[in-house]
Amino acid sequence: QLQFVESGGGLVQPGGSLRLSCVASGFTWSDYAIGWFRQAPGKEREGVSCISSSTGRTNYADSVKGRFAISRDNAKNTVYLQMNSLRPEDTAVYYCAVRLFSVCDLMVEYDYWGQGTQVIVSS
Numbered sequence: 001q002l003q004f005v006e007s008g009g010g011l012v013q014p015g016g017s018l019r020l021s022c023v024a025s026g027f028t029w030s031d032y033a034i035g036w037f038r039q040a041p042g043k044e045r046e047g048v049s050c051i052s053s054s055t056g057r058t059n060y061a062d063s064v065k066g067r068f069a070i071s072r073d074n075a076k077n078t079v080y081l082q083m084n085s086l087r088p089e090d091t092a093v094y095y096c097a098v099r100l101f102s103v104c105d106l107m108v109e110y111d112y113w114g115q116g117t118q119v120i121v122s123s
Helices: none
Strands: 003-007 010-012 018-025 033-039 046-051 058-060 068-073 078-083 092-099 117-121
Touching: 003 092, 018 033, 018 092, 018 117, 033 068, 033 078, 046 068, 046 078, 058 068, 078 092
Parallel strands: 010 117
Antiparallel strands: 003 018, 018 078, 033 046, 033 092, 046 058, 068 078, 092 117
């Protein structure tokens, strides 16, 4: 059974850091692109970052460029999102998702989704 488990969310002060993790089980996702998305209360879901499979090419939303970094460890079936210099507007539920295609793209639909992890940036 395909399953994702996100972790690493929590409450952090502005300027702080968090690292989100997404672990997959039930299949090997090394051939697929993985994305991180977020949804804040009252707002539409938005793409944050994604990483391609074979090339490791990455994409970022303009709002997080230079602050967030995505990486993957295929041996552990895990993708990470390192979030630095966090801002209150980064507050959202963060989801990881897999696209059954090798190329990363934040503007397309993804095929499988995790349950999400809450990130709150507040003083």
